[in-house]
Amino acid sequence: MTILSPHRGSLQGTCRVPGDKSISHRAVLLAPVSGGACRITGWLRSADTLRSLEAVRALGAEIHEDGQVLSVQPGRFPLKDPLTIDCGNSGTTARLLCGLAAGLNCDLTLDGDASLRGRPMARVVDPLREAGADITYTAYEGRLPLRIKGRTLHGGTFRLAQASAQVKSALLLAGLNANGATRIAGCGASRDHTEILLRATGARIQSAPHSGGHVQLLKGARLQPFSLQVPGDPSSAAFPVAAALMLPGSRITLPEICANPTRAGFFQVIEAMGAGLQYGDIGISGGEPVATVTVSAGPLQPFAIDGARVPTLIDELPVLCVLAARADGTSRLRGAAELRVKESDRIAGVAAGLRKLGVTVEEYPDGLDIVGQSHWGSGNAIARIETLGDHRLAMAFAVASLVSDGQTELDDTTCVDVSFPGFFQTLDSLKG
Ligand code: S3P
Numbered sequence: 306m307t308i309l310s311p312h313r314g315s316l317q318g319t320c321r322v323p324g325d326k327s328i329s330h331r332a333v334l335l336a337p338v339s340g341g342a343c344r345i346t347g348w349l350r351s352a353d354t355l356r357s358l359e360a361v362r363a364l365g366a367e368i369h370e371d372g373q374v375l376s377v378q379p380g381r382f383p384l385k386d387p388l389t390i391d392c393g394n395s396g397t398t399a400r401l402l403c404g405l406a407a408g409l410n411c412d413l414t415l416d417g418d419a420s421l422r423g424r425p426m427a428r429v430v431d432p433l434r435e436a437g438a439d440i441t442y443t444a445y446e447g448r449l450p451l452r453i454k455g456r457t458l459h460g461g462t463f464r465l466a467q468a469s470a471q472v473k474s475a476l477l478l479a480g481l482n483a484n485g486a487t488r489i490a491g492c493g494a495s496r497d498h499t500e501i502l503l504r505a506t507g508a509r510i511q512s513a514p515h516s517g518g519h520v521q522l523l524k525g526a527r528l529q530p531f532s533l534q535v536p537g538d539p540s541s542a543a544f545p546v547a548a549a550l551m552l553p554g555s556r557i558t559l560p561e562i563c564a565n566p567t568r569a570g571f572f573q574v575i576e577a578m579g580a581g582l583q584y585g586d587i588g589i590s591g592g593e594p595v596a597t598v599t600v601s602a603g604p605l606q607p608f609a610i611d612g613a614r615v616p617t618l619i620d621e622l623p624v625l626c627v628l629a630a631r632a633d634g635t636s637r638l639r640g641a642a643e644l645r646v647k648e649s650d651r652i653a654g655v656a657a658g659l660r661k662l663g664v665t666v667e668e669y670p671d672g673l674d675i676v677g678q679s680h681w682g683s684g685n686a687i688a689r690i691e692t693l694g695d696h697r698l699a700m701a702f703a704v705a706s707l708v709s710d711g712q713t714e715l716d717d718t719t720c721v722d723v724s725f726p727g728f729f730q731t732l733d734s735l736k737g
Pocket of ligand 1: 326327328330397468469470471472474496619620643
């Protein structure tokens with residue numbers, strides 16, 4: 306339990322946010338099958354990404370960490386003995402590994418914590434089975450734990466039911482060991498870090514993220530080892546940025562943030578809400594666009610977010626809802642039912658937390674209406690908010706606590722280590 310007090314000043318200065326979580330997972334999962342030693346700099350060392358690292362270590366990869374540099378030597382397949390891998394809270398580990406292992410010579414059982422055991426796996430398992438994978442649920446249909454008996458797959462053409470980068474990535478990783486092409490007809494563009502990394506390793510991949518998310522991976526390319534600098538995570542950057550936007554007079558700079566257009570929704574929305582944004586040092590790192598972002602506070606207008614934009618800011622929605630609660634009018638979020646199957650039901654979690662702060666919120670199956678107001682809090686009483694063990698809810702309400710009229714109690718903040726170790730220290734460093 307953590308009790309947080311409001312901050313009466315502004316935020317100023319420069320802060321680095323940790324490496325991108327999605328890219329860090331992909332780099333460490335792909336390195337062992339890339340045919341040589343890989344070097345990853347700026348890798349995010351968090352509770353979530355360590356699950357992927359421990360998984361590939363269990364699969365035989367040799368990993369050395371030297372300060373900021375992670376070196377990964379290939380795994381040794383086939384593995385003789387059946388293995389169980391605990392994916393903890395990490396949906397990305399579970400889903401991407403499911404795809405990767407389906408085509409390798411291994412016998413792997415994947416499990417996870419209570420949150421992950423409650424999350425849908427059929428969206429990954431069904432198309433993988435279509436590609437020839439041997440996967441069985443060992444307890445409940447559609448949920449972890451599940452057992453994968455790896456074998457040669459045959460690829461295929463898949464139409465995804467969700468614009469999910471995890472499902473797309475699982476199919477592409479499975480496609481690396483298929484004896485046919487893998488074609489994915491998206492139902493919208495989702496983050497394309499797997500495609501970028503696969504292209505860099507020499508895979509024969511064609512993709513058009515802005516034409517509905519179609520991707521094609523041809524069979525038979527020999528992957529090359531890679532060297533990668535992981536840029537800062539825009540989803541983590543969203544928390545100090547939102548804090549700065551709510552505290553008048555704030556101006557903060559975040560260097561080397563991943564500026565991939567498939568992840569840019571948060572920055573587009575806050576600009577439309579009235580944030581002052583400046584981009585500098587624009588470049589490319591490891592195939593990913595990067596930029597230094599400077600943000601200054603200004604009066605906030607409400608947002609209207611719907612359908613196609615949602616995948617570009619899915620993980621930033623909890624903190625965007627906190628920002629909406631400070632805007633001058635009613636914000637409307639729809640087409641975001643996916644939020645209900647994240648690390649927690651984030652629609653319910655956001656609504657409950659904002660109501661504890663006295664904010665008027667209407668909940669819908671696929672979103673929220675949030676009425677912005679200039680004062681929050683429970684007066685002299687402490688606002689007690691449940692984070693549901695969800696890192697993004699914990700950070701969103703820690704940001705909210707900065708502008709509350711009174712103190713805020715969060716039942717669990719250790720979960721911030723899932724994606725942003727050092728989150729509270731980073732915020733404090735900007736308080737001056
Ligand atoms: C991720 C994709 C998104 C996102 C998650 C990370 C990834 O999930 O919410 O935090 O790294 O591929 P979905 O693919 O389920 O939309």
